[in-house]
Amino acid sequence: xxxxxxxxxxxxxxxxxxxxxxxxxxxxxxxxxxxxxxxxxxxxxxxxxxxxxxxxxxxxxxxxxxxxxxxxxxxxxxxxxxxxxxxxxxxxxxxxxxxxxxxxxxxxxxxxxxxxxxxxxxxxxxxxxxxxxxxxxxxxxxxxxxxxxxxxxxxxxxxxxxxxxxxxxxxxxxxxxxxxxxxxxxxxxxxxxxxxxxxxxxxx
Numbered sequence: 001x002x003x004x005x006x007x008x009x010x011x012x013x014x015x016x017x018x019x020x021x022x023x024x025x026x027x028x029x030x031x032x033x034x035x036x037x038x039x040x041x042x043x044x045x046x047x048x049x050x051x052x053x054x055x056x057x058x059x060x061x062x063x064x065x066x067x068x069x070x071x072x073x074x075x076x077x078x079x080x081x082x083x084x085x086x087x088x089x090x091x092x093x094x095x096x097x098x099x100x101x102x103x104x105x106x107x108x109x110x111x112x113x114x115x116x117x118x119x120x121x122x123x124x125x126x127x128x129x130x131x132x133x134x135x136x137x138x139x140x141x142x143x144x145x146x147x148x149x150x151x152x153x154x155x156x157x158x159x160x161x162x163x164x165x166x167x168x169x170x171x172x173x174x175x176x177x178x179x180x181x182x183x184x185x186x187x188x189x190x191x192x193x194x195x196x197x198x199x200x201x202x203x204x
Contacts, residue, residue, distance in 0.1 A: 002031040003179050003200045005193070008166045009113060010041050010174035011097060011127060012090040014079065017117035018071055019175050019187025024110050026190060030197035036101050036109040037162040038094035041174060044163065048172035053087065071188070078122050085126040091159075092150070093127040098159050099150040100142060108142060115140050 005027055009016045027034050045051060053061065065081055072079040093116045101109035115136045119125040125132045134147050149155065169178045177184045177193050184193050 002033065003197060004033040004035060005197070006035045006037055006165070006169065006178040008037050008039050008162070008169075008171050008174065008176040008178065009097075010090055011038060011093040011113065011116045012086065012088050012120060013041075013117075013174040014068055014121055015173075015187050016175040017121045018068075018075060018077060018079070019190055020110075020114050020117055022075075022187070022190050023175070023177065023193070024114070026194045026197065030194070030200075032197050034106050034110065036097065036106055036113060037165065038090075038097045038113075038159060039163045039166040039171065039174070040091065040094065040159065044166060044172060047167060050172055080121060080124065083120055084124040085128070086120060088120065088126065089128045092130070093133060095150040095155050095159055096133050096137075096146060098162070099146050099152070099155045100137075102155065102158065103146060103149060104142060108140075112136065112140050112142060 007023065009020075024034075041050070042052075053064075056064075068079060068081055071077075097109050097113050097116065100112045116127050116133075119127050119132060119136060127133065127136075130147060134144055137144055137146055166176065169176075169181075170183050171178070171185070173185055175185075175187060177189070179193070179196050182196065184190075184196075
């Protein structure tokens with residue numbers, strides 16, 4: 001029996017970008033159901049011991065860049081270590097991903113999430129700008145009206161609820177994957193996610 005994965009992501013996270021395409025491939029290969037759940041790290045961090053990047057110790061900031069470069073090279077991914085539009089507020093794009101999920105389903109939400117992540121970390125685009133988000137919808141083959149839908153109170157409520165669900169699941173960073181109550185934090189844990197899903201596959 002296939003499992004459901006709660007995919008807690010932050011659209012401004014480089015680690016979410018580095019894991020996104022691999023996670024989508026792993027989930028599809030396993031026949032897993034994915035719930036795409038953008039979350040607000042500005043709420044998560046203060047409650048779980050995390051710090052925004054500018055407030056981290058210089059040694060941690062420096063090592064983050066080493067790890068990003070190392071993983072990007074290992075995975076064969078293009079990634080700008082110092083993108084033009086970063087730090088960037090993730091809320092507008094998170095609400096857009098949520099609106100797409102609510103109206104168009106999980107596959108469409110995964111598609112627009114991938115486009116948003118690539119926009120930040122590869123394409124030097126501002127994901128806080130409505131014009132950028134509108135263009136990403138068009139490029140992803142999605143309805144332009146989703147940008148208006150993202151402003152609906154119900155979408156904000158869903159975004160808040162997903163952040164609450166992340167906290168309840170013990171999530172403290174992005175990306176995080178929760179399978180049947182078991183938490184996997186970070187794109188470097190995707191091998192374990194794959195094993196967990198395969199163990200629940202046909203004949204397991």
